[in-house]
Amino acid sequence: MLLGNGKTPFLETVVLKAIVSGALAEKVRNGRCRCALSLTSPLDDMSSRIDDLEKNIADLMTQAGVEELEGENKIPATQKS
Secondary structure (H helix, E strand, O other), rough: OOOOOOOOOHHHHHHHHHHHHHHHHHHHHHHOOOHHHHHHHHHHHHHHHHHHHHHHHHHHHEEEEEEEEOOOOOEEEHOOO
């Protein structure tokens, strides 16, 4: 789904980020997770790479002249009526 801001969100990624972030934060607050520091940096790196990938996909779609229609069907912008 292409939003007006040009970003292409991956719903699964967003949900996963929220779940993992929330679970880690809760464990850290409760002092039950010694692994939080070792996991936080790789998760931040992964999140940053996913954000970059989403931006690159949106840029490529724009360069190709592809616009999202209702659903997942895509056509070149030059073929629009």
